[in-house]
Amino acid sequence: MTRCKAWMVGLVLLGAATRVMADDGGFSRQFSACMDKSGGVTQSMVECIDAEVKRQDVRLNKAYKAVMADLPVVRRDELQGVQRLWLKFREANCRFYADPEGGSMARVEANHCFLAVTAARARELEGFGKP
Numbered sequence: 001m002t003r004c005k006a007w008m009v010g011l012v013l014l015g016a017a018t019r020v021m022a023d024d025g026g027f028s029r030q031f032s033a034c035m036d037k038s039g040g041v042t043q044s045m046v047e048c049i050d051a052e053v054k055r056q057d058v059r060l061n062k063a064y065k066a067v068m069a070d071l072p073v074v075r076r077d078e079l080q081g082v083q084r085l086w087l088k089f090r091e092a093n094c095r096f097y098a099d100p101e102g103g104s105m106a107r108v109e110a111n112h113c114f115l116a117v118t119a120a121r122a123r124e125l126e127g128f129g130k131p
Contacts, residue, residue: 025119028055042104049111056118063125070129090117 034048064083068076094117098110 025116026123027052027119042108045108046111049115053115053118056115056122060118060122063122067125067128086121090114
């Protein structure tokens with residue numbers, strides 16, 4: 001398979017994965033619609049992802065504040081420490097995806113990592129303390 005064909009297959013798979021994650025990952029409908037309209041153009045995809053990261057960050061902060069409000073002081077301090085470590089992990093882990101040799105798709109993958117990890121953490125916090 002030529003490099004161009006492999007790249008196109010990657011875009012198709014990323015688009016399919018994004019659609020599935022939009023349905024299952026708690027991503028917004030705006031994100032799914034934006035990715036559909038992006039036409040596989042790297043800059044457009046990154047803009048869609050960045051906009052969804054902002055939405056997911058709002059969701060994450062809301063969930064974090066709700067959990068913090070329900071915890072005793074000692075547990076709040078623990079969660080604050082865990083959250084700080086999680087933020088460092090998210091940054092380092094997703095920065096790793098931005099392979100300088102990976103071309104424009106590495107940028108998309110790094111940004112998508114940031115989005116997926118943020119949405120997963122929001123989901124985790126939203127479910128905290130629920131059976």
